[in-house]
Amino acid sequence: MNQQFGVCNLSLVPVRAEPSDKSEMTSQLLFGDHFTIQENNGKWIRILTAHDEYEGWIDIKQFEEIEHAAFVALHDLNAVLGPAVSHSISKQSGTERLNLVAGSNIPKTLDKFFYLGKTKYKLEGETITPSKDKLRSGITEVAMFYLNAPYLWGGKSVFGIDCSGFTQMVFRQFGVKLKRDAYQQAEEGELVSFLQESRAGDLAFFDNDEGKITHVGIMLSNETIIHASGRVRIDGIDNQGIFNKELKRYTHKLRIIKRM
Known part of the structure; x- marks a missing residue:
């Protein structure tokens, strides 16, 4: 059987652990995320994402099939939608509009038009060109x-x-590709030996009582961290871990710090 390929053509698509709407959502696809199709049961497809090699199931009605050449062309996209609540695109007919989220991948445009699969779209706003050189100075704002x-x-x-x-x-x-889960991200980058040496943009990882990496956040300085816990929040951090002032206790035990 020939390999099949697909691309997300909706704003956000849930990726589930099993082929069922009742199954746990383990991740999401954003518009422009592409993947190989591993299995098709007629209602769901099991996919392997190209950007972070993550497996899961999506509804068969929530993607567009693409040829291998188009799949390869999507590997090196150099335009994403920047940090704004929503971005609008419309199909060529002009009667259908999609509101996309920050980080969505946009193929190369010509006079604001681009193709995703066989469908032609018009971009209403602007894209940004990711640059690793801007990470250290711009990561706090993002x-x-x-x-x-x-x-x-x-x-x-x-x-x-x-x-x-x-x-x-x-x-x-x-333009920095990270794996999907915290324990996978902990295997990337270079080790920062001491908390006091950390800088804005370093990733701090935290483990549970069994020693498994279960949490990650972004250092804003060597004393503060921004992370998603209940909500995306800023907390203090020391060699013991994250201290939540609202709860008046440590909530996460520091394991390692990595520089990407």
């Missing part, structure tokens, strides 16, 4: 865009986001 976004397991937007989805989406604005 991270603050998500401040107070509610925590949502598997979420990746300002309307609901989890801890590793938050770090992944912030870093996407600078």
Whole structure:
């Protein structure tokens, strides 16, 4: 059987652990995210995402199938939608409009028009060109865009986001690809030996009593961190971990700090 490929053509699509609407949402696809199709049961497809090699199931009605050439062309997109609550695009007919979220991938445009699969769209606003050189100076501003976004397991937007989805989406604005889950992200980057040596943009990882990495956040300084816990929030951090002033206790035990 020939390999099949697809792309997300909706604003946000839930990726589920099992092929059922009742199944746990483990992640989300944003407009422009592309993937290989691993399995098709007629109602659901099991996918492997190209940008972070994440597996899960999506509804068969929530994607567009694409050819291999189009799949490859989507690998190196250099334009994303910046940190704004919503971005509008419209189909060529002009009668259908989509409101997209920050971080969505946009193929190369010509006079504001672009193709995703076989469908032609018009971009209403502007895209940004991610640059790793701007990460250190710009990451605090992008991270603050998500401040107070509610925590949502598997979420990746300002309307609901989890801890590793938050770090992944912030870093996407600078062209840095992170894996999906916190324990996977902890395997990337270079180790920062001491908390006092950390800088804005470093990632701090936290473990549970069994020693498993379960949480991640973005350092704003060597004393403060922004992370998704109940909501995206700013807390103090020391060698013991994150201290929540509202709860008057430590909520996360520091394991390691990584520089991406």
